[in-house]
Amino acid sequence: MLQTDTTNQSVSNRFEKRGAFRVSNPVLSVEIDGIKFSTENWSLNGLLLNGVPDPCKLDTLVEGIVGPIGSAEMCRFGGRIVRLDQNTMTTAIELDEQSADVAALLPLWVLKYGAR
Numbered sequence: 001m002l003q004t005d006t007t008n009q010s011v012s013n014r015f016e017k018r019g020a021f022r023v024s025n026p027v028l029s030v031e032i033d034g035i036k037f038s039t040e041n042w043s044l045n046g047l048l049l050n051g052v053p054d055p056c057k058l059d060t061l062v063e064g065i066v067g068p069i070g071s072a073e074m075c076r077f078g079g080r081i082v083r084l085d086q087n088t089m090t091t092a093i094e095l096d097e098q099s100a101d102v103a104a105l106l107p108l109w110v111l112k113y114g115a116r
Helices: 097-113
Strands: 007-010 027-030 036-044 046-050 061-068 077-083 092-097
Touching: 027 046, 036 097, 046 077, 061 097, 077 097
Parallel strands: none
Antiparallel strands: 007 077, 027 036, 027 061, 036 046, 046 092, 061 077, 077 092
């Protein structure tokens, strides 16, 4: 379980996440250090995960794989944790510049899997 004194923590990020266009369908599977999470929603700049990786700290760099649930299409990503919320048990990850492949695939996944 996450060890923190506050219920909602965040750090500054390059993008204004709260104003970004968010997509919730298709739900993505995100695997970090062998642990799978689903997305609450996502944008071209980041992912909001259902759950909190353990251990987890703000501004931590993370790497993993992401793809639509139920699909074999997966892609590697890198980013950093920019928000933790124990009340809603969510983790926000800002994708880094090296995750351009993910940003290119996300719109295609909406078209291909979003109607399911």
